[in-house]
Amino acid sequence: MIIEKSSEWKEGFIERLENREAWDNWTLYNMSYEVVKNSLITDFAGLQSPKYLPNLTPLQHQLEVAQTVIERMNGKAILADEVGLGKTIEAGLILKEYLIRGLVKKALILVPASLVNQWIEELNQKFYIPAMQYKKNYDLNTCNIVVMSMDMAKRSPHKENIYEQNYDLIIIDEAHKLKNHKTKNYEFVQNLKKKFCLLLTATPIQNDVFELFYLISLLKPGHLGNYETFQSAFSASKHNVEHDDFLKELVNQVMVRNRRQDTGIEWTKRRVQTIPIHFTQEEKEIYEMILELKNISPVFSGAFSMITLQKEMCSSKEATYMTLNKMRQKCTDPQEIDYVEGIIQKLMVLEVNSKAEKAYEIISEANDKVIIFTEYRASQAYLQWYLYTKGITSVLFNGKFKKNKRDWMKQLFKDQAQVLIATESGGEGINLQFCHHVINYDLPWNPMKLEQRIGRVHRLGQEHDVHIYNLAIHNTIEEDILDLLYVKLDVFEKVVGDLDDILSSFKKTI
């Protein structure tokens, strides 16, 4: 066994013995003795950090997570609590514990750019951890606890600078962004030395079980076998898992996950409804013309663009027009152009948007603050105009906003507007507990996006039951999306665990 000793004290002692330095003060000598003796860590187990953090009162489940990760998972884990249960606090507790115990000297925290400031603030103010934001030209040798955006970290020369360092702990927030093993992000993290490592995500599976396989293979390669063995052992096809109990067991060895109801806190309920909508005759006609497009012109033969157009038609004519107009310019045959122009003509004169009307109806009935999530910027702008004509004030929100603007919009929503209209990318990093109605105006393919959206309002501090309205138009692609969402949720529940309601529990409500 290695025994480390320093001769520093002995050297100072010689200086005193030979009268080159004065002896020290007896009271200070005793004070020093008392301090060391009182802060001694007398047990391998247990947490020291809470007594160093008198101004933070961690919740029981957060303390348990920190302890489990350190004592049973050896400091390598996926923190997968449901949205809003304080994964940052858990990570902070673990980092603090390792710092106090001297097991971590240098730590790297990788987060989405929009969350960098929030992390710096929390670590400094709640945990007294002197974390700093990495800026260009900083010397990483002198930054011990550094927070960096993933986008910056994976690029040269930062990437190389990071690889040169010897980090004891790596924390990655929003780790579901590493689900694709073919991305630069994934490769970057794979080549990073990970002594202790925490991956934070509420949604370790978004679409299929392979995402979880790749995430765990980053943390602990081999834990789920290699790709071939994993595939054959669990005969994992995309949306179907066998031996799921065994797989769940393995996953739970490296993942901690608390659900809202496990936390001992009274949570308000989620009331999820699927709201079926019927197109008007005119809308239906256009939708069918769009379906026909693939037979009209090779420009529309790609499945992806067809799906996009169908989804857009379910959202707003404005969204549809943007895409359709771009594609018309690719058409050469006059007959094809005529057909497309015909659709555009019909779009122009379309007066009613059935879905927007339904949304308005829900807002009026709620008579309270409402968040609308849409997938399209064009629909976002349309909805703001439409609601304005009905006398309803709204503010827009999206992920490209800088922090100042985000805060400003949030404040406007809180103080003045009734509705906040957000696009998908605006979902992360804002907390809106003062609102408890969420309209999913468009449905995403990925059920976890819905979970992230709902998590903005259904989190600590919410005082009311949260109402969620999923809008889906009858006899359109939205019904297919809904079906697939149920299948994906099923996989998630089999492997990761139960979820709070995202979709209404009756599968076929339309």
Place this chain on the structure above:
Amino acid sequence: MYPQQIHGYLEKFFTENNCDIIIGNDHYMTVQLTIDMDKKIMNRPFYWKYLENIDGVPNPAKLTFITDQNQLEEEIKGEVVHFGSPRLNQLFQTTKKLGSYVQMYERVLDNPKTKTILTPWLGVNYKVSYYSDQTKEMFHSLGINLITGNMIDSFQEWISGVDLDSTMSKDAFNITYIIKPLRALERLDGAIENIIQRDDHTWADEAKMRWKKDREVLEYFYEGVENKPECYDMEKEAMDQQYEARIKIEIINGGLFYLK
């Protein structure tokens, strides 16, 4: 540490270092630092360098510490100091630096007729830490008689009941040591290593088991891969660092003690 303990600590620390406590009550205090203390805790070497260069009038800082915000009746601006705050941690470090080495004599009553003989001792306070992916710390206070070589445990507790002074009383004299202090230090170091050797080291075996298990998982992942990628070696290296059992011996402080 409770707020009142911290308050007491600060009071004692600054008083011992000749910094005046200008104003305050049981929950806060304003301290006038000496030039020396300013240099130690204010972290502004350029200011002092500049001042010395221009031969200016030194103006050491005045600091206000709040030890119990909840008990404050008036509005006081200052640094809130609590257990775990960076400031207190800094003062702990400073205390350690300023209280590392002592030479102390037991006080004897004035009695011109008989001289009291004082025996020299070396006392050292050790902190021993066991490290793998987890940690545990132990404290040992050892003393050795520099005449007989006799060693005792819990030395600090023993001398805490003795009336000590940094200068020798008039009517006392000390015997010169037979065992040289540095030689005695080696003996104490040896005794610490002995204690460590006799200790139960299941913890290290357990860390080795965890390490072995993790490595098997890794090998399984790369089984049959001929040219293993760089990240394979990286993972292995990370595991070595994570689980390797180490023991650290650190001396907190120590000194020469002349006792009856």
